Amino acid sequence: MYAETSLSGTDFTGFKIGAQANPIGRLKLGLVYRTPITVDLSGKAKVMDGATGAPLAEMEVTARVRNVDKLVAGATYQWIEGVLLTSLDYERQFYSRSRDITVASAASNSSIPQRYRDSNIVRLGGEFRVKPSLPLRLGLGLFDDFREHAYVNATGGGAPAPTVLISAGAGCAITRTLDLDFSYTLMLNSGTLDAAGVAPTGTPGKYSTTTQAFALNLGYHR
Numbered sequence: 286m287y288a289e290t291s292l293s294g295t296d297f298t299g300f301k302i303g304a305q306a307n308p309i310g311r312l313k314l315g316l317v318y319r320t321p322i323t324v325d326l327s328g329k330a331k332v333m334d335g336a337t338g339a340p341l342a343e344m345e346v347t348a349r350v351r352n353v354d355k356l357v358a359g360a361t362y363q364w365i366e367g368v369l370l371t372s373l374d375y376e377r378q379f380y381s382r383s384r385d386i387t388v389a390s391a392a393s394n395s396s397i398p399q400r401y402r403d404s405n406i407v408r409l410g411g412e413f414r415v416k417p418s419l420p421l422r423l424g425l426g427l428f429d430d431f432r433e434h435a436y437v438n439a440t441g442g443g444a445p446a447p448t449v450l451i452s453a454g455a456g457c458a459i460t461r462t463l464d465l466d467f468s469y470t471l472m473l474n475s476g477t478l479d480a481a482g483v484a485p486t487g488t489p490g491k492y493s494t495t496t497q498a499f500a501l502n503l504g505y506h507r
Contacts, residue, residue: 292346318357322351326347328347357376376407407427449472454468475491
Protein backbone atom coordinates (compact mmCIF):
# COMPACT_ATOMS: atom_id res chain seq x y z
CA MET A 286 0.00 0.00 0.00
CA TYR A 287 0.98 3.63 -0.37
CA ALA A 288 -0.78 6.82 0.69
CA GLU A 289 -1.22 10.38 -0.53
CA THR A 290 -2.25 13.21 1.79
CA SER A 291 -3.36 16.69 0.66
CA LEU A 292 -3.85 19.47 3.23
CA SER A 293 -4.58 23.18 2.96
CA GLY A 294 -5.30 26.08 5.29
CA THR A 295 -4.60 29.76 5.97
CA ASP A 296 -4.11 31.96 9.01
CA PHE A 297 -3.68 35.71 9.33
CA THR A 298 -3.46 36.17 13.10
CA GLY A 299 0.27 36.88 13.37
CA PHE A 300 1.78 40.31 13.73
CA LYS A 301 5.12 42.09 13.97
CA ILE A 302 6.16 44.58 16.61
CA GLY A 303 9.38 46.57 16.50
CA ALA A 304 11.28 49.77 17.11
CA GLN A 305 13.71 51.90 15.13
CA ALA A 306 16.35 54.34 16.33
CA ASN A 307 18.47 56.91 14.50
CA PRO A 308 21.51 57.52 16.75
CA ILE A 309 23.21 59.60 14.06
CA GLY A 310 21.88 61.13 10.86
CA ARG A 311 22.63 58.38 8.36
CA LEU A 312 22.54 55.33 10.66
CA LYS A 313 19.32 53.47 11.44
CA LEU A 314 19.00 50.62 13.96
CA GLY A 315 15.98 48.34 14.13
CA LEU A 316 14.60 45.44 16.16
CA VAL A 317 11.51 43.41 15.17
CA TYR A 318 9.74 40.40 16.69
CA ARG A 319 7.26 38.32 14.68
CA THR A 320 4.79 36.20 16.60
CA PRO A 321 4.30 32.48 15.86
CA ILE A 322 1.38 31.56 13.61
CA THR A 323 -0.51 28.32 14.11
CA VAL A 324 -2.21 27.07 10.95
CA ASP A 325 -5.04 24.53 11.03
CA LEU A 326 -5.02 22.35 7.92
CA SER A 327 -7.66 20.01 6.54
CA GLY A 328 -7.87 17.67 3.61
CA LYS A 329 -7.99 14.03 2.56
CA ALA A 330 -5.73 11.01 2.88
CA LYS A 331 -5.99 8.36 0.16
CA VAL A 332 -4.62 4.84 0.46
CA MET A 333 -3.90 2.94 -2.76
CA ASP A 334 -2.79 -0.58 -3.63
CA GLY A 335 0.97 -0.47 -4.21
CA ALA A 336 0.83 -2.89 -7.14
CA THR A 337 -2.24 -1.74 -9.06
CA GLY A 338 -2.80 1.82 -7.81
CA ALA A 339 -6.44 0.97 -7.08
CA PRO A 340 -7.97 3.03 -4.23
CA LEU A 341 -8.38 1.13 -0.96
CA ALA A 342 -9.57 3.84 1.44
CA GLU A 343 -10.11 7.59 1.73
CA MET A 344 -10.53 9.61 4.93
CA GLU A 345 -10.79 13.19 6.15
CA VAL A 346 -7.59 14.43 7.79
CA THR A 347 -6.74 17.49 9.86
CA ALA A 348 -3.37 18.81 11.06
CA ARG A 349 -2.04 21.70 13.11
CA VAL A 350 1.30 23.28 12.11
CA ARG A 351 3.15 26.01 13.98
CA ASN A 352 5.04 28.56 11.88
CA VAL A 353 7.92 29.75 13.98
CA ASP A 354 8.36 33.09 15.69
CA LYS A 355 11.49 35.11 14.94
CA LEU A 356 13.56 38.03 16.18
CA VAL A 357 15.35 40.30 13.69
CA ALA A 358 17.93 43.01 14.43
CA GLY A 359 19.44 45.22 11.75
CA ALA A 360 21.50 48.28 10.96
CA THR A 361 21.40 50.46 7.83
CA TYR A 362 23.86 53.17 6.87
CA GLN A 363 23.38 55.67 4.03
CA TRP A 364 26.76 56.40 2.45
CA ILE A 365 25.17 58.82 0.01
CA GLU A 366 21.78 60.01 1.22
CA GLY A 367 19.00 58.84 -1.04
CA VAL A 368 21.44 57.09 -3.39
CA LEU A 369 23.63 54.42 -1.74
CA LEU A 370 23.09 52.42 1.44
CA THR A 371 24.14 49.11 3.02
CA SER A 372 22.32 46.97 5.58
CA LEU A 373 23.38 44.21 7.97
CA ASP A 374 20.66 41.97 9.47
CA TYR A 375 20.69 39.15 12.00
CA GLU A 376 17.67 36.87 12.33
CA ARG A 377 16.96 34.23 14.98
CA GLN A 378 14.22 31.74 14.13
CA PHE A 379 12.89 29.75 17.10
CA TYR A 380 12.34 26.38 15.44
CA SER A 381 13.07 24.43 18.65
CA ARG A 382 9.69 25.59 20.03
CA SER A 383 7.91 23.61 17.29
CA ARG A 384 7.89 20.20 18.92
CA ASP A 385 5.49 18.23 16.74
CA ILE A 386 2.72 18.19 14.16
CA THR A 387 -0.56 16.61 15.24
CA VAL A 388 -2.40 14.71 12.49
CA ALA A 389 -5.92 13.43 13.17
CA SER A 390 -8.37 11.30 11.21
CA ALA A 391 -11.36 9.14 11.99
CA ALA A 392 -9.03 6.16 12.30
CA SER A 393 -6.21 7.62 14.41
CA ASN A 394 -4.65 10.63 16.10
CA SER A 395 -0.87 10.80 15.82
CA SER A 396 1.89 13.23 16.73
CA ILE A 397 4.83 13.65 14.35
CA PRO A 398 7.92 14.86 16.25
CA GLN A 399 10.11 17.61 14.81
CA ARG A 400 13.77 17.42 15.76
CA TYR A 401 14.48 21.07 15.01
CA ARG A 402 16.99 23.55 16.40
CA ASP A 403 16.88 27.34 16.48
CA SER A 404 18.44 28.77 13.33
CA ASN A 405 20.50 31.87 12.62
CA ILE A 406 20.55 33.97 9.44
CA VAL A 407 23.04 36.76 8.72
CA ARG A 408 22.45 38.99 5.68
CA LEU A 409 24.47 41.80 4.12
CA GLY A 410 22.79 43.90 1.45
CA GLY A 411 23.21 47.05 -0.55
CA GLU A 412 20.95 49.38 -2.51
CA PHE A 413 21.90 51.81 -5.24
CA ARG A 414 19.29 54.16 -6.66
CA VAL A 415 19.96 54.78 -10.32
CA LYS A 416 17.27 57.43 -9.95
CA PRO A 417 14.85 58.07 -7.08
CA SER A 418 12.22 55.72 -8.53
CA LEU A 419 14.60 52.89 -9.53
CA PRO A 420 16.56 51.13 -6.76
CA LEU A 421 18.86 48.18 -7.57
CA ARG A 422 19.73 45.73 -4.79
CA LEU A 423 22.30 42.99 -4.10
CA GLY A 424 22.53 40.69 -1.09
CA LEU A 425 24.60 37.91 0.48
CA GLY A 426 23.50 35.73 3.38
CA LEU A 427 24.37 32.67 5.46
CA PHE A 428 21.67 30.41 6.90
CA ASP A 429 22.46 27.89 9.67
CA ASP A 430 20.12 24.93 9.08
CA PHE A 431 17.38 24.30 11.66
CA ARG A 432 17.30 20.52 11.14
CA GLU A 433 19.26 17.99 13.18
CA HIS A 434 22.32 17.30 11.02
CA ALA A 435 22.18 13.57 11.65
CA TYR A 436 18.85 13.51 9.81
CA VAL A 437 19.86 15.65 6.85
CA ASN A 438 20.56 13.80 3.59
CA ALA A 439 19.29 13.61 0.04
CA THR A 440 15.80 12.52 1.13
CA GLY A 441 15.78 15.09 3.96
CA GLY A 442 16.28 18.05 1.67
CA GLY A 443 19.95 18.93 1.69
CA ALA A 444 23.37 18.63 3.28
CA PRO A 445 24.49 19.02 6.92
CA ALA A 446 25.99 22.46 6.35
CA PRO A 447 24.95 26.13 6.30
CA THR A 448 23.20 27.47 3.21
CA VAL A 449 24.62 30.42 1.27
CA LEU A 450 22.08 32.90 -0.10
CA ILE A 451 22.80 35.22 -3.05
CA SER A 452 20.09 37.65 -4.08
CA ALA A 453 19.45 40.45 -6.54
CA GLY A 454 16.46 42.69 -7.00
CA ALA A 455 15.00 45.94 -8.25
CA GLY A 456 12.18 48.26 -7.36
CA CYS A 457 9.87 50.62 -9.18
CA ALA A 458 7.84 53.53 -7.86
CA ILE A 459 4.41 53.25 -9.50
CA THR A 460 3.15 56.37 -7.75
CA ARG A 461 4.43 58.52 -4.88
CA THR A 462 2.83 56.11 -2.38
CA LEU A 463 2.87 52.78 -4.25
CA ASP A 464 6.00 50.67 -4.87
CA LEU A 465 6.60 47.40 -6.70
CA ASP A 466 9.65 45.32 -5.72
CA PHE A 467 11.05 42.15 -7.30
CA SER A 468 13.83 39.88 -6.05
CA TYR A 469 15.56 36.64 -7.03
CA THR A 470 17.45 34.50 -4.52
CA LEU A 471 19.79 31.58 -5.18
CA MET A 472 20.39 29.23 -2.22
CA LEU A 473 23.41 26.87 -2.29
CA ASN A 474 23.87 24.07 0.22
CA SER A 475 26.70 21.51 0.13
CA GLY A 476 28.23 19.28 2.79
CA THR A 477 29.33 15.78 3.80
CA LEU A 478 27.39 13.42 6.04
CA ASP A 479 29.81 11.07 7.78
CA ALA A 480 29.03 7.61 9.12
CA ALA A 481 29.38 8.69 12.75
CA GLY A 482 26.55 11.20 12.56
CA VAL A 483 24.12 9.43 10.28
CA ALA A 484 20.64 8.41 11.39
CA PRO A 485 19.45 4.80 10.95
CA THR A 486 17.72 5.76 7.69
CA GLY A 487 20.52 7.96 6.37
CA THR A 488 23.39 7.22 4.01
CA PRO A 489 26.88 8.71 4.44
CA GLY A 490 28.19 10.77 1.56
CA LYS A 491 28.38 14.22 0.01
CA TYR A 492 25.10 16.00 -0.62
CA SER A 493 24.23 19.33 -2.19
CA THR A 494 21.09 21.20 -3.16
CA THR A 495 20.36 24.32 -5.18
CA THR A 496 17.16 26.28 -4.60
CA GLN A 497 15.81 29.31 -6.44
CA ALA A 498 13.19 31.70 -5.07
CA PHE A 499 11.33 34.65 -6.61
CA ALA A 500 9.48 37.31 -4.65
CA LEU A 501 7.14 40.09 -5.77
CA ASN A 502 6.02 42.71 -3.27
CA LEU A 503 3.51 45.55 -3.60
CA GLY A 504 3.99 48.19 -0.91
CA TYR A 505 2.03 51.25 0.16
CA HIS A 506 3.51 54.05 2.24
CA ARG A 507 2.67 57.62 3.20
